[in-house]
Amino acid sequence: MSDDDPTQRYRPATLAANFPGVEAPDGGVVPPWQPATTYVRGGNQEFTYLRDDGPVIATAEAQLAALEGAVDALLFASGMAAADAVFRTLPPGAHVVVPDVMYWALNAWVKDQGESGHLRVSSVDGADLDAIAAAVRPGETGLVWIETPANPLWTVTDIAGAAEIAHAAGARLAVDSTVATPVLTRPLELGADIVMHSATKYLNGHSDVLAGALASARDDDFWQRVRKVRTLGGAIIGSFEAWLLMRGMRTLSIRVERAAANAIALAGWLTTQPAVSHVLYPGLADHPGHDTAARQMQGGFGAMMSIRLKGGFDAAAKVAATTKLFREATSLGGVESLIEHRAPVEGPQSPCPDDLLRLSVGIEDIEDLKADLAAALAAV
Numbered sequence: 360m361s362d363d364d365p366t367q368r369y370r371p372a373t374l375a376a377n378f379p380g381v382e383a384p385d386g387g388v389v390p391p392w393q394p395a396t397t398y399v400r401g402g403n404q405e406f407t408y409l410r411d412d413g414p415v416i417a418t419a420e421a422q423l424a425a426l427e428g429a430v431d432a433l434l435f436a437s438g439m440a441a442a443d444a445v446f447r448t449l450p451p452g453a454h455v456v457v458p459d460v461m462y463w464a465l466n467a468w469v470k471d472q473g474e475s476g477h478l479r480v481s482s483v484d485g486a487d488l489d490a491i492a493a494a495v496r497p498g499e500t501g502l503v504w505i506e507t508p509a510n511p512l513w514t515v516t517d518i519a520g521a522a523e524i525a526h527a528a529g530a531r532l533a534v535d536s537t538v539a540t541p542v543l544t545r546p547l548e549l550g551a552d553i554v555m556h557s558a559t560k561y562l563n564g565h566s567d568v569l570a571g572a573l574a575s576a577r578d579d580d581f582w583q584r585v586r587k588v589r590t591l592g593g594a595i596i597g598s599f600e601a602w603l604l605m606r607g608m609r610t611l612s613i614r615v616e617r618a619a620a621n622a623i624a625l626a627g628w629l630t631t632q633p634a635v636s637h638v639l640y641p642g643l644a645d646h647p648g649h650d651t652a653a654r655q656m657q658g659g660f661g662a663m664m665s666i667r668l669k670g671g672f673d674a675a676a677k678v679a680a681t682t683k684l685f686r687e688a689t690s691l692g693g694v695e696s697l698i699e700h701r702a703p704v705e706g707p708q709s710p711c712p713d714d715l716l717r718l719s720v721g722i723e724d725i726e727d728l729k730a731d732l733a734a735a736l737a738a739v
Protein backbone atom coordinates (compact mmCIF):
# COMPACT_ATOMS: atom_id res chain seq x y z
CA MET A 360 0.00 0.00 0.00
CA SER A 361 1.28 3.48 -0.79
CA ASP A 362 1.63 6.19 1.86
CA ASP A 363 -1.35 8.08 0.49
CA ASP A 364 -3.52 4.95 0.56
CA PRO A 365 -6.59 6.11 2.54
CA THR A 366 -6.74 2.77 4.34
CA GLN A 367 -3.32 3.64 5.83
CA ARG A 368 -4.23 7.26 6.54
CA TYR A 369 -7.50 6.85 8.45
CA ARG A 370 -8.21 5.39 11.85
CA PRO A 371 -10.72 2.56 12.44
CA ALA A 372 -13.68 4.83 13.35
CA THR A 373 -13.31 6.62 10.02
CA LEU A 374 -12.73 3.43 8.04
CA ALA A 375 -15.91 1.97 9.54
CA ALA A 376 -18.16 5.01 9.05
CA ASN A 377 -16.88 6.41 5.78
CA PHE A 378 -14.78 3.85 3.92
CA PRO A 379 -13.25 5.34 0.77
CA GLY A 380 -14.46 3.51 -2.33
CA VAL A 381 -17.84 2.24 -1.17
CA GLU A 382 -19.80 4.85 -3.08
CA ALA A 383 -21.85 3.79 -6.11
CA PRO A 384 -20.73 4.60 -9.71
CA ASP A 385 -23.67 7.06 -9.95
CA GLY A 386 -22.38 9.01 -6.95
CA GLY A 387 -24.64 7.45 -4.32
CA VAL A 388 -22.80 7.51 -1.01
CA VAL A 389 -23.56 3.86 -0.32
CA PRO A 390 -22.58 0.93 -2.54
CA PRO A 391 -25.25 -0.65 -4.74
CA TRP A 392 -26.30 -4.23 -4.06
CA GLN A 393 -25.44 -6.53 -6.99
CA PRO A 394 -27.31 -9.85 -6.72
CA ALA A 395 -25.79 -11.54 -9.83
CA THR A 396 -24.38 -15.01 -9.30
CA THR A 397 -22.57 -15.03 -12.68
CA TYR A 398 -20.73 -12.49 -14.84
CA VAL A 399 -20.57 -12.17 -18.64
CA ARG A 400 -17.30 -13.45 -20.07
CA GLY A 401 -15.22 -10.66 -21.53
CA GLY A 402 -17.13 -8.11 -19.45
CA ASN A 403 -15.90 -7.42 -15.93
CA GLN A 404 -12.83 -9.67 -15.83
CA GLU A 405 -12.55 -9.36 -12.09
CA PHE A 406 -15.58 -11.51 -11.30
CA THR A 407 -16.79 -14.79 -12.78
CA TYR A 408 -19.04 -16.61 -10.35
CA LEU A 409 -20.34 -15.69 -6.91
CA ARG A 410 -18.99 -18.79 -5.18
CA ASP A 411 -15.48 -17.36 -5.89
CA ASP A 412 -16.16 -13.68 -5.20
CA GLY A 413 -18.42 -10.78 -6.14
CA PRO A 414 -18.21 -6.97 -6.13
CA VAL A 415 -20.24 -6.34 -2.96
CA ILE A 416 -18.34 -9.03 -1.08
CA ALA A 417 -14.98 -7.71 -2.32
CA THR A 418 -15.82 -4.18 -1.16
CA ALA A 419 -16.90 -5.41 2.29
CA GLU A 420 -13.69 -7.46 2.48
CA ALA A 421 -11.55 -4.44 1.59
CA GLN A 422 -13.24 -2.48 4.36
CA LEU A 423 -12.71 -5.24 6.89
CA ALA A 424 -9.05 -5.69 5.84
CA ALA A 425 -8.51 -1.96 6.36
CA LEU A 426 -10.16 -2.10 9.78
CA GLU A 427 -7.88 -4.95 10.88
CA GLY A 428 -4.73 -3.56 9.22
CA ALA A 429 -4.66 -6.76 7.13
CA VAL A 430 -3.42 -7.36 3.59
CA ASP A 431 -6.64 -9.17 2.72
CA ALA A 432 -9.90 -10.38 4.24
CA LEU A 433 -12.39 -13.10 3.32
CA LEU A 434 -16.06 -13.25 4.24
CA PHE A 435 -17.89 -16.49 4.96
CA ALA A 436 -21.45 -17.67 5.46
CA SER A 437 -20.93 -17.80 9.25
CA GLY A 438 -18.27 -17.44 11.90
CA MET A 439 -18.08 -21.24 12.12
CA ALA A 440 -17.45 -21.50 8.36
CA ALA A 441 -14.62 -18.94 8.68
CA ALA A 442 -12.96 -20.79 11.58
CA ASP A 443 -13.48 -24.14 9.88
CA ALA A 444 -11.66 -22.87 6.76
CA VAL A 445 -8.54 -22.12 8.83
CA PHE A 446 -8.48 -25.60 10.43
CA ARG A 447 -9.33 -27.27 7.11
CA THR A 448 -6.37 -25.54 5.43
CA LEU A 449 -3.95 -27.36 7.74
CA PRO A 450 -2.51 -30.65 6.46
CA PRO A 451 -4.36 -33.80 7.64
CA GLY A 452 -3.21 -34.87 11.10
CA ALA A 453 -1.75 -31.44 11.91
CA HIS A 454 -1.20 -30.60 15.55
CA VAL A 455 -3.16 -27.62 16.88
CA VAL A 456 -3.26 -25.92 20.26
CA VAL A 457 -6.63 -24.51 21.35
CA PRO A 458 -7.82 -22.93 24.60
CA ASP A 459 -10.10 -24.88 26.91
CA VAL A 460 -12.38 -21.83 27.16
CA MET A 461 -13.54 -20.80 23.70
CA TYR A 462 -16.80 -20.52 21.76
CA TRP A 463 -18.37 -23.85 22.70
CA ALA A 464 -19.53 -25.01 19.24
CA LEU A 465 -16.09 -24.40 17.73
CA ASN A 466 -14.51 -26.17 20.68
CA ALA A 467 -16.83 -29.15 20.10
CA TRP A 468 -16.02 -29.13 16.36
CA VAL A 469 -12.25 -29.03 16.87
CA LYS A 470 -12.47 -31.84 19.43
CA ASP A 471 -14.56 -33.83 16.97
CA GLN A 472 -11.84 -33.29 14.35
CA GLY A 473 -9.36 -34.59 16.91
CA GLU A 474 -11.44 -37.69 17.67
CA SER A 475 -11.85 -38.50 13.98
CA GLY A 476 -8.08 -38.16 13.39
CA HIS A 477 -8.20 -35.13 11.11
CA LEU A 478 -6.30 -33.04 13.65
CA ARG A 479 -4.21 -33.70 16.74
CA VAL A 480 -5.57 -31.34 19.36
CA SER A 481 -3.99 -30.04 22.58
CA SER A 482 -6.41 -28.12 24.74
CA VAL A 483 -4.82 -25.80 27.31
CA ASP A 484 -5.59 -22.89 29.63
CA GLY A 485 -5.58 -20.09 27.07
CA ALA A 486 -4.89 -17.45 29.71
CA ASP A 487 -1.60 -19.15 30.64
CA LEU A 488 1.28 -18.51 28.22
CA ASP A 489 3.40 -21.15 29.98
CA ALA A 490 0.69 -23.74 29.26
CA ILE A 491 0.62 -22.70 25.57
CA ALA A 492 4.43 -22.86 25.43
CA ALA A 493 4.39 -26.34 26.98
CA ALA A 494 1.77 -27.56 24.49
CA VAL A 495 3.34 -26.42 21.21
CA ARG A 496 5.52 -28.96 19.42
CA PRO A 497 8.23 -27.21 17.39
CA GLY A 498 8.06 -28.25 13.75
CA GLU A 499 4.80 -30.17 14.32
CA THR A 500 2.26 -27.60 15.52
CA GLY A 501 0.58 -25.92 12.58
CA LEU A 502 -1.72 -23.57 14.45
CA VAL A 503 -2.22 -21.96 17.81
CA TRP A 504 -5.82 -20.75 18.13
CA ILE A 505 -6.82 -18.26 20.80
CA GLU A 506 -9.95 -16.32 21.61
CA THR A 507 -9.74 -13.12 23.66
CA PRO A 508 -11.77 -12.19 25.63
CA ALA A 509 -13.00 -15.80 25.50
CA ASN A 510 -16.66 -16.75 25.55
CA PRO A 511 -18.22 -17.35 28.11
CA LEU A 512 -15.80 -16.80 31.03
CA TRP A 513 -14.06 -13.82 29.35
CA THR A 514 -10.55 -15.10 30.02
CA VAL A 515 -7.90 -12.98 28.36
CA THR A 516 -4.89 -14.17 26.35
CA ASP A 517 -1.79 -12.05 25.79
CA ILE A 518 -1.82 -11.94 21.98
CA ALA A 519 1.78 -10.76 21.54
CA GLY A 520 3.04 -13.45 23.93
CA ALA A 521 1.04 -16.18 22.19
CA ALA A 522 2.33 -15.00 18.78
CA GLU A 523 5.92 -15.25 19.97
CA ILE A 524 5.38 -18.79 21.24
CA ALA A 525 3.58 -19.90 18.07
CA HIS A 526 6.20 -18.42 15.77
CA ALA A 527 9.13 -19.88 17.73
CA ALA A 528 7.52 -23.30 17.16
CA GLY A 529 6.97 -22.62 13.44
CA ALA A 530 3.18 -22.33 13.89
CA ARG A 531 0.65 -19.66 12.95
CA LEU A 532 -1.40 -17.73 15.49
CA ALA A 533 -5.09 -17.23 14.75
CA VAL A 534 -7.22 -15.05 17.04
CA ASP A 535 -10.99 -15.16 17.41
CA SER A 536 -11.46 -11.44 18.01
CA THR A 537 -15.26 -11.44 17.76
CA VAL A 538 -15.76 -9.85 21.17
CA ALA A 539 -12.92 -7.31 20.99
CA THR A 540 -13.69 -6.12 17.43
CA PRO A 541 -11.12 -4.05 15.48
CA VAL A 542 -12.33 -1.00 17.41
CA LEU A 543 -10.79 -2.29 20.65
CA THR A 544 -8.00 -4.66 19.51
CA ARG A 545 -6.01 -5.15 16.30
CA PRO A 546 -4.43 -8.60 16.76
CA LEU A 547 -2.32 -8.44 13.58
CA GLU A 548 -0.46 -5.43 14.98
CA LEU A 549 0.34 -7.57 18.02
CA GLY A 550 1.87 -10.33 15.91
CA ALA A 551 -1.10 -12.59 15.05
CA ASP A 552 -1.21 -14.10 11.56
CA ILE A 553 -4.96 -14.43 11.11
CA VAL A 554 -7.91 -12.72 12.79
CA MET A 555 -11.33 -14.37 12.81
CA HIS A 556 -14.72 -12.86 13.57
CA SER A 557 -18.21 -14.09 13.89
CA ALA A 558 -19.40 -11.08 11.87
CA THR A 559 -22.88 -12.11 13.00
CA LYS A 560 -22.03 -10.22 16.22
CA TYR A 561 -20.55 -6.71 16.57
CA LEU A 562 -19.33 -6.20 13.00
CA ASN A 563 -22.90 -6.36 11.75
CA GLY A 564 -24.41 -5.40 15.09
CA HIS A 565 -28.13 -5.70 14.35
CA SER A 566 -28.79 -9.43 14.87
CA ASP A 567 -29.96 -9.78 11.28
CA VAL A 568 -26.99 -11.25 9.38
CA LEU A 569 -25.16 -14.57 9.79
CA ALA A 570 -21.57 -14.06 8.63
CA GLY A 571 -17.94 -14.84 9.35
CA ALA A 572 -14.68 -13.15 8.51
CA LEU A 573 -10.96 -13.84 8.33
CA ALA A 574 -8.27 -11.23 7.87
CA SER A 575 -4.63 -12.07 7.19
CA ALA A 576 -1.30 -10.41 7.88
CA ARG A 577 0.17 -11.90 4.68
CA ASP A 578 -0.94 -13.04 1.26
CA ASP A 579 1.04 -16.28 1.41
CA ASP A 580 0.42 -19.89 0.32
CA PHE A 581 -1.59 -20.63 3.46
CA TRP A 582 -3.90 -17.69 2.79
CA GLN A 583 -4.33 -18.70 -0.85
CA ARG A 584 -5.33 -22.17 0.35
CA VAL A 585 -7.85 -20.65 2.78
CA ARG A 586 -9.39 -18.84 -0.22
CA LYS A 587 -9.45 -22.10 -2.18
CA VAL A 588 -11.09 -23.94 0.73
CA ARG A 589 -13.78 -21.24 0.82
CA THR A 590 -14.39 -21.39 -2.92
CA LEU A 591 -14.39 -25.15 -3.31
CA GLY A 592 -16.21 -25.71 -0.03
CA GLY A 593 -18.87 -23.20 -1.08
CA ALA A 594 -18.59 -21.29 2.20
CA ILE A 595 -18.74 -17.71 0.91
CA ILE A 596 -21.12 -15.11 2.36
CA GLY A 597 -24.20 -14.18 0.31
CA SER A 598 -24.01 -10.86 -1.50
CA PHE A 599 -27.02 -9.38 0.30
CA GLU A 600 -25.53 -10.38 3.66
CA ALA A 601 -22.27 -8.68 2.63
CA TRP A 602 -24.22 -5.53 1.76
CA LEU A 603 -26.05 -5.59 5.09
CA LEU A 604 -22.75 -6.18 6.86
CA MET A 605 -21.31 -3.01 5.29
CA ARG A 606 -24.42 -1.15 6.39
CA GLY A 607 -23.87 -2.42 9.94
CA MET A 608 -20.14 -1.64 9.93
CA ARG A 609 -20.82 2.05 9.32
CA THR A 610 -21.83 2.40 12.99
CA LEU A 611 -19.39 -0.20 14.38
CA SER A 612 -17.23 2.18 16.28
CA ILE A 613 -19.99 4.15 17.99
CA ARG A 614 -21.95 0.98 18.84
CA VAL A 615 -18.93 -0.76 20.38
CA GLU A 616 -17.87 2.32 22.35
CA ARG A 617 -21.36 2.84 23.76
CA ALA A 618 -21.90 -0.86 24.58
CA ALA A 619 -18.47 -1.07 26.26
CA ALA A 620 -19.20 2.08 28.30
CA ASN A 621 -22.52 0.57 29.41
CA ALA A 622 -20.76 -2.73 30.22
CA ILE A 623 -18.12 -1.27 32.50
CA ALA A 624 -20.72 0.77 34.37
CA LEU A 625 -22.98 -2.26 34.70
CA ALA A 626 -20.13 -4.55 35.81
CA GLY A 627 -19.17 -2.19 38.65
CA TRP A 628 -22.79 -1.92 39.75
CA LEU A 629 -23.32 -5.70 39.59
CA THR A 630 -20.43 -6.25 42.04
CA THR A 631 -22.56 -4.40 44.64
CA GLN A 632 -25.66 -6.56 44.16
CA PRO A 633 -26.33 -9.00 47.02
CA ALA A 634 -27.65 -11.78 44.75
CA VAL A 635 -24.45 -11.81 42.66
CA SER A 636 -21.44 -13.84 43.80
CA HIS A 637 -19.04 -13.10 40.89
CA VAL A 638 -18.82 -10.67 37.98
CA LEU A 639 -16.58 -11.94 35.18
CA TYR A 640 -15.52 -8.93 33.12
CA PRO A 641 -11.96 -8.01 32.01
CA GLY A 642 -12.63 -4.34 32.75
CA LEU A 643 -12.78 -5.01 36.50
CA ALA A 644 -9.44 -4.54 38.27
CA ASP A 645 -9.73 -7.91 40.06
CA HIS A 646 -10.21 -9.89 36.81
CA PRO A 647 -7.09 -12.08 36.34
CA GLY A 648 -6.71 -10.85 32.75
CA HIS A 649 -7.29 -7.17 33.53
CA ASP A 650 -3.69 -5.96 33.09
CA THR A 651 -3.23 -7.82 29.81
CA ALA A 652 -6.60 -6.58 28.56
CA ALA A 653 -5.69 -3.01 29.53
CA ARG A 654 -2.48 -3.34 27.48
CA GLN A 655 -3.96 -4.86 24.33
CA MET A 656 -7.47 -3.35 24.26
CA GLN A 657 -7.87 0.35 23.51
CA GLY A 658 -10.96 2.33 24.38
CA GLY A 659 -12.77 -0.28 26.45
CA PHE A 660 -12.94 -3.90 27.54
CA GLY A 661 -15.83 -4.99 25.35
CA ALA A 662 -19.47 -5.43 26.22
CA MET A 663 -19.61 -9.12 27.16
CA MET A 664 -19.64 -10.33 30.76
CA SER A 665 -20.95 -13.15 32.88
CA ILE A 666 -22.33 -13.10 36.39
CA ARG A 667 -22.69 -15.91 38.89
CA LEU A 668 -25.57 -15.98 41.33
CA LYS A 669 -25.50 -17.01 44.98
CA GLY A 670 -28.85 -18.76 44.47
CA GLY A 671 -27.35 -21.31 42.03
CA PHE A 672 -28.94 -22.92 38.98
CA ASP A 673 -32.55 -22.10 39.85
CA ALA A 674 -31.83 -18.45 40.53
CA ALA A 675 -29.96 -18.14 37.23
CA ALA A 676 -32.85 -19.74 35.33
CA LYS A 677 -35.32 -17.42 37.04
CA VAL A 678 -33.36 -14.21 36.40
CA ALA A 679 -32.89 -15.09 32.71
CA ALA A 680 -36.62 -15.68 32.39
CA THR A 681 -37.56 -12.51 34.29
CA THR A 682 -35.57 -9.68 32.71
CA LYS A 683 -37.45 -7.72 30.08
CA LEU A 684 -34.90 -5.50 28.35
CA PHE A 685 -32.26 -8.21 28.58
CA ARG A 686 -34.00 -10.63 26.25
CA GLU A 687 -33.44 -14.30 26.97
CA ALA A 688 -31.74 -15.35 23.76
CA THR A 689 -28.47 -16.74 22.48
CA SER A 690 -25.87 -14.77 20.49
CA LEU A 691 -24.29 -11.43 21.26
CA GLY A 692 -23.02 -8.18 19.82
CA GLY A 693 -26.32 -6.64 18.72
CA VAL A 694 -27.61 -3.23 19.79
CA GLU A 695 -30.10 -4.96 22.10
CA SER A 696 -29.06 -6.53 25.41
CA LEU A 697 -29.33 -10.32 25.75
CA ILE A 698 -29.10 -12.70 28.69
CA GLU A 699 -28.53 -16.44 28.63
CA HIS A 700 -28.19 -19.20 31.22
CA ARG A 701 -25.24 -20.92 29.56
CA ALA A 702 -24.72 -24.25 31.36
CA PRO A 703 -27.92 -25.89 30.06
CA VAL A 704 -27.14 -24.60 26.54
CA GLU A 705 -23.54 -25.84 26.45
CA GLY A 706 -24.15 -29.22 28.09
CA PRO A 707 -21.93 -31.37 30.34
CA GLN A 708 -18.63 -30.45 28.59
CA SER A 709 -19.15 -26.77 29.37
CA PRO A 710 -16.65 -24.85 31.52
CA CYS A 711 -19.65 -22.81 32.78
CA PRO A 712 -20.75 -23.17 36.37
CA ASP A 713 -24.48 -23.92 36.75
CA ASP A 714 -25.17 -20.49 38.22
CA LEU A 715 -23.68 -18.47 35.34
CA LEU A 716 -25.59 -15.97 33.25
CA ARG A 717 -23.98 -14.51 30.13
CA LEU A 718 -24.84 -10.89 29.37
CA SER A 719 -24.43 -9.21 26.01
CA VAL A 720 -24.73 -5.56 26.94
CA GLY A 721 -26.35 -3.40 24.29
CA ILE A 722 -26.53 0.31 23.67
CA GLU A 723 -29.73 1.09 25.62
CA ASP A 724 -29.82 3.66 28.43
CA ILE A 725 -27.66 2.36 31.29
CA GLU A 726 -30.24 3.29 33.95
CA ASP A 727 -32.89 1.20 32.18
CA LEU A 728 -30.50 -1.75 31.98
CA LYS A 729 -29.68 -1.52 35.69
CA ALA A 730 -33.36 -1.24 36.62
CA ASP A 731 -34.18 -4.29 34.50
CA LEU A 732 -31.51 -6.43 36.18
CA ALA A 733 -32.25 -5.01 39.63
CA ALA A 734 -35.90 -6.07 39.38
CA ALA A 735 -34.98 -9.61 38.27
CA LEU A 736 -32.21 -9.99 40.89
CA ALA A 737 -34.55 -8.79 43.65
CA ALA A 738 -36.83 -11.74 42.92
CA VAL A 739 -34.19 -14.41 43.72
Ligand SMILES: Cc1ncc(COP(=O)(O)O)c(C=O)c1O
Pocket residue numbers: 437438439440462465506510535537538556557558559569570571690691
Ligand atom coordinates in the same frame (compact mmCIF):
# COMPACT_ATOMS: atom_id res chain seq x y z
C1 LIG B 1 -16.68 -15.88 19.97
C2 LIG B 1 -17.46 -16.58 18.89
N1 LIG B 1 -16.78 -17.15 17.87
C3 LIG B 1 -17.44 -17.79 16.87
C4 LIG B 1 -18.81 -17.90 16.86
C5 LIG B 1 -19.50 -18.63 15.73
O1 LIG B 1 -20.05 -17.69 14.87
P1 LIG B 1 -21.38 -17.95 13.99
O2 LIG B 1 -22.50 -18.15 14.95
O3 LIG B 1 -21.47 -16.69 13.17
O4 LIG B 1 -21.12 -19.15 13.16
C6 LIG B 1 -19.55 -17.33 17.89
C7 LIG B 1 -21.02 -17.44 17.92
O5 LIG B 1 -21.66 -17.22 18.94
C8 LIG B 1 -18.86 -16.66 18.94
O6 LIG B 1 -19.51 -16.10 19.97
